[in-house]
Amino acid sequence: MSRASTTSDVFNALAEPRRREIVSLLARGSPLAVGELVEALDLAQPAVSKHLAVLRTVGVVSVQQVGKSRLYALNPEELKPVHDWIKQFEQLWSGQLDRIKERAERKAQERAQKN
Amino acid sequence: MSRASTTSDVFNALAEPRRREIVSLLARGSPLAVGELVEALDLAQPAVSKHLAVLRTVGVVSVQQVGKSRLYALNPEELKPVHDWIKQFEQLWSGQLDRIKERAERKAQERAQKN
DNA sequence: TTGACATATTCCGATACAGGAATATGATGT
């Protein structure tokens, strides 16, 4: 088996730094034309179009034709799965961290004894 | 340029579903031996070891030798960057979503007029 | 030290990417 496709998943789509930049730019609220993203990213137009195609495939952005331009907008709901997944672990680094680590280390010690 | 290395980034490391599973399993708190992960994931041992190597390189897990086994534990703090990044967009799908979308669509309309 | 167990590493093949260059498609105004 080979590496998972970038379009297989929101996680895979967002693994690419450029695509995260695009998401950040679109998160301001106003849809942006491809040309505007090209400027902002300092990247060739075909490359930007390809990144947008990936994001569109996974549903993170949507397009709207306006004159000659195509305005890309963020679909924030599509980011929620990532948020939900990572949020599971939020408590692990906030406050209770120490107690949890202690418990883990104690368990490891117990196992060390048994062997 | 080719695709970013899986070890270049926590985002890239977590793009792989199996590695996310590993993180979920370790998040319970108790460190797990490679063999235990092999069972849980129903994946061959070398494959699991390779995934663990990736996670270790980016710092998401750490190892502790206990007898013949190597117990892997989660380093939750290393997940925080992902959390922080995605949290930026949290408000976009909670409640104020409608107002934001409206604003975006209005802006798009304004631009449509201008062209 | 030898053997058994647990894990890591190397080599392999198939797959898929990211960006560059060139080209194709699409929309608009004349």
Add this chain to the structure above:
DNA sequence: ACATCATATTCCTGTATCGGAATATGTCAA
């Protein structure tokens, strides 16, 4: 219909995976 602007698609090359198979490394116990 045509020229032009904006964007998408195709082809290419270099690179990096993922998992399987085989093998190497490391740890312990007798």
